[in-house]
Amino acid sequence: MKTLIKNGNIVYFDKIERADLLIDGEVISAIGQNIKETADEIIDATDKCVFAGFVDMHVHLREPGFESKETIETGARAAVRGGFTAVACMPNTNPVLDNKFVLRYVQDKAKEAGLAKVYPICSITKGENGELLSDMLSLYRSGAVAFSDDGKPVRTSQMMRLALEYSKAYDLPVLCHCEDMDLTNGGCVNEGYNATVYGLKGINRASEEVAVAREIIIAANLGAKVHICHVSTAGSVEIIRAAKKLGVKVTAETCPHYISLTDDCVAGFNTMAKVNPPLREAKDVEAVRAALADGTIDCLATDHAPHAHWDKECQFDTAAFGISGLETAFAVNYTYLVKTGVLNLPKLSALMTKNPCSVLKLPGKGIAVGEKADLTVVDLNKAWTVNPSKFASKGKNTPFAGKELFGAVEMTFVDGDKKYARDGE
Amino acid sequence: MLKNKDLLGLKDTPKEEIQLILDVAEEMKKIVRSPHKKSPYFAGKSMATLFYENSTRTKSSFEFACSYMGGVYSSLNVATSSVNKGESILDTLKTIDSFGTDVIVIRHSMSGVPHVYAPHVRAHIVNAGDGLNEHPTQALLDMLTMRERYDTFRGLKVAILGDVKHSRVARSNVWGLSKMGAEIRICGPGTLLPSGVEKLPGVTVCATVEEAVRDADVVMGLRLQLERMTKGLIPSMGEYHRYFGVDEDMLAKAKKGALLLHPGPVNRNVELSFDVVDCRQSMINEQVTNGVAVRMAVMYLLTRDNKVV
Numbered sequence: 001m002k003t004l005i006k007n008g009n010i011v012y013f014d015k016i017e018r019a020d021l022l023i024d025g026e027v028i029s030a031i032g033q034n035i036k037e038t039a040d041e042i043i044d045a046t047d048k049c050v051f052a053g054f055v056d057m058h059v060h061l062r063e064p065g066f067e068s069k070e071t072i073e074t075g076a077r078a079a080v081r082g083g084f085t086a087v088a089c090m091p092n093t094n095p096v097l098d099n100k101f102v103l104r105y106v107q108d109k110a111k112e113a114g115l116a117k118v119y120p121i122c123s124i125t126k127g128e129n130g131e132l133l134s135d136m137l138s139l140y141r142s143g144a145v146a147f148s149d150d151g152k153p154v155r156t157s158q159m160m161r162l163a164l165e166y167s168k169a170y171d172l173p174v175l176c177h178c179e180d181m182d183l184t185n186g187g188c189v190n191e192g193y194n195a196t197v198y199g200l201k202g203i204n205r206a207s208e209e210v211a212v213a214r215e216i217i218i219a220a221n222l223g224a225k226v227h228i229c230h231v232s233t234a235g236s237v238e239i240i241r242a243a244k245k246l247g248v249k250v251t252a253e254t255c256p257h258y259i260s261l262t263d264d265c266v267a268g269f270n271t272m273a274k275v276n277p278p279l280r281e282a283k284d285v286e287a288v289r290a291a292l293a294d295g296t297i298d299c300l301a302t303d304h305a306p307h308a309h310w311d312k313e314c315q316f317d318t319a320a321f322g323i324s325g326l327e328t329a330f331a332v333n334y335t336y337l338v339k340t341g342v343l344n345l346p347k348l349s350a351l352m353t354k355n356p357c358s359v360l361k362l363p364g365k366g367i368a369v370g371e372k373a374d375l376t377v378v379d380l381n382k383a384w385t386v387n388p389s390k391f392a393s394k395g396k397n398t399p400f401a402g403k404e405l406f407g408a409v410e411m412t413f414v415d416g417d418k419k420y421a422r423d424g425e
Numbered sequence: 426m427l428k429n430k431d432l433l434g435l436k437d438t439p440k441e442e443i444q445l446i447l448d449v450a451e452e453m454k455k456i457v458r459s460p461h462k463k464s465p466y467f468a469g470k471s472m473a474t475l476f477y478e479n480s481t482r483t484k485s486s487f488e489f490a491c492s493y494m495g496g497v498y499s500s501l502n503v504a505t506s507s508v509n510k511g512e513s514i515l516d517t518l519k520t521i522d523s524f525g526t527d528v529i530v531i532r533h534s535m536s537g538v539p540h541v542y543a544p545h546v547r548a549h550i551v552n553a554g555d556g557l558n559e560h561p562t563q564a565l566l567d568m569l570t571m572r573e574r575y576d577t578f579r580g581l582k583v584a585i586l587g588d589v590k591h592s593r594v595a596r597s598n599v600w601g602l603s604k605m606g607a608e609i610r611i612c613g614p615g616t617l618l619p620s621g622v623e624k625l626p627g628v629t630v631c632a633t634v635e636e637a638v639r640d641a642d643v644v645m646g647l648r649l650q651l652e653r654m655t656k657g658l659i660p661s662m663g664e665y666h667r668y669f670g671v672d673e674d675m676l677a678k679a680k681k682g683a684l685l686l687h688p689g690p691v692n693r694n695v696e697l698s699f700d701v702v703d704c705r706q707s708m709i710n711e712q713v714t715n716g717v718a719v720r721m722a723v724m725y726l727l728t729r730d731n732k733v734v
Contacts, residue, residue, distance in 0.1 A: 191620045192620050192621050193620065193621030193624050195619070195620060195621075196596075196619035196620055196621050196622060196625065197436070197625075198536060198537065198558060199536040199537075199555070199556050199557035199558030199559065199593060199596060200536050200537070200556075200557070200558075201557070202619075202620055204620075268540065269536070269537035269540050269541055314513075314514075314515075314541065315514070315533070315535045315536075315537055315538045315541050316535070316536060316537045316541070317535040317536065317537075317556070318535065
């Protein structure tokens with residue numbers, strides 16, 4: 001099967017060039033001007049952009065255990081609908097993704113779905129209990145790409161030290177959900193004026209920043225690598241920036257909602273805006289954007305956290321944390337980072353593909369002859385209004401509902417196969 | 426006329442409506458004070474109370490208000506009801522709604538509960554306290570107590586002292602009083618002040634109780650929950666009383682004849698000294714009477730037939 005994508009703007013990690021691109025089987029076989037080759041399908045990509053398929057290093061696919069929120073199949077479908085050709089899924093399932101049986105189950109389900117590639121992340125500690133390390137090496141050899149106790153942060157400093165020390169010897173990526181639960185103390189929104197106005201329990205920025213500093217200091221003292229998940233505060237940005245300057249091997253990610261929304265969204269007890277870490281204030285949004293521009297934050301991930309409607313249609317305190325993010329991520333990033341002039345398109349492509357692949361040590365050289373044809377075609381000029389009922393994800397929980405965004409994913413190719421086409425909907 | 430179907434808080438209640446409720450409450454108070462407590466303002470109507478949190482006076486106050494206006498009521502005992510069997514708040518509310526109740530009075534430990542569920546029921550919802558958020562009828566009765574003494578709220582100096590962070594009474598008072606033009610002074614230990622409190626409308630944060638009370642027209646103590654101490658938010662009741670409590674000497678620093686308010690129940694010798702509770706300036710019992718009047722006014726205005734134009 002050959003597919004010829006004609007006249008698109010090819011977005012590389014460092015430049016944009018108008019060219020034709022030929023997919024032959026699973027790989028990109030030619031890039032150039034006026035490719036004349038006969039193909040089974042010819043796609044006119046005039047005025048459209050062709051990106052290396054986005055890679056989301058932080059999603060929750062909920063299966064096994066929470067299939068009312070999402071399954072691997074619906075999550076993988078949401079991924080390709082959002083332009084993601086690969087996702088790495090977090091281990092806070094039931095049972096926890098801490099053993100080979102569950103790992104195998106996730107791999108099989110992903111294969112059955114045959115949509116986006118799914119890379120499982122296993123838990124740092126058994127059962128995410130923070131007490132005993134998982135069989136990290138065996139799990140890594142069986143296909144886990146990284147380790148994280150996301151959603152249930154490793155409580156003690158000593159356990160985090162052991163995790164980083166053990167993983168260092170084999171260069172296993174460790175992704176840290178940074179939160180000091182004592183400081184969080186039952187909070188559910190950013191601690192600030194809005195928390196006070198609505199009488200909601202606040203989460204002080206220190207809850208995140210103390211943990212960010214802790215992981216960085218431990219990593220620095222061991223000479224180990226560490227990756228910081230979902231950075232949300234100006235203070236975390238400063239800590240990471242300083243650490244990088246000192247040569248600490250730290251990488252970091254943030255999410256579309258932290259570069260676009262503030263805690264003003266919780267007005268009227270809007271549970272769709274309840275997420276952990278919480279939406280912060282304008283100065284934090286500014287700092288996180290600047291950190292993406294100057295390389296302090298390396299990756300954009302979604303922290304896709306789908307929930308059933310009843311998990312959100314209740315009082316704020318008991319509503320679940322999380323945003324279903326796969327299907328709005330690109331458009332939010334494009335609208336709030338590129339259209340505003342914070343970043344250019346090649347830089348966005350690096351943040352959404354190259355850098356996550358580098359942290360997870362996945363193949364991801366981008367668009368080049370001989371590489372796997374993981375590609376996303378996007379119409380940047382297309383304005384659209386977010387309508388969660390159209391999501392492929394089971395999770396319709398998004399604070400972006402009704403918002404107008406720019407940049408629509410037109411097609412997604414995984415290993416040369418067209419897995420999503422917008423006009424086919 | 427009240428614009429909204431429900432009374433959820435004073436944050437979203439316009440100034441004119443607050444004024445109207447207080448005006449009507451003044452009339453209702455005459456009924457409360459009269460030897461024949463009978464009036465037709467809620468006749469043929471019904472009220473249900475649904476308290477997920479304990480209440481000493483608020484629940485009784487609503488019940489009396491209903492009876493004095495000729496209405497019927499039922500108070501759901503949450504502890505022995507189907508709520509205890511795991512029924513959701515919405516399902517419970519819909520059940521009560523289906524009894525044909527005109528007003529449902531709800532209290533819950535979580536902020537926003539009445540706001541989230543009110544749109545799903547036909548009955549008028551009155552918020553009797555949601556988490557840390559609002560307790561509008563308490564603030565209204567406080568305001569009625571102030572208005573009976575002073576002609577206007579404009580420029581009135583009100584000191585609110587103590588655990589503002591966990592106080593829905595304080596929040597509702599801030600929203601209501603600031604709309605009417607009062608100056609609000611807040612003082613409490615750092616661990617009991619909410620983030621950004623200085624940005625609330627009409628609010629000045631004072632470093633000491635003395636600074637807050639000096640020249641004040643109204644001094645309001647807030648109830649301190651015992652668990653604030655066991656959880657380490659304050660070092661001891663003794664230290665709290667010494668630096669954040671009000672005694673007769675402190676009250677003397679306020680304007681002559683200033684009102685002393687407290688939402689009750691009082692912890693004597695904690696928020697207020699033992700004797701100051703019973704002093705001539707103490708309005709604590711008057712507040713209870715005004716509570717019935719304000720709740721009569723609210724229930725009457727919400728259910729008045731020609732409410733919707």
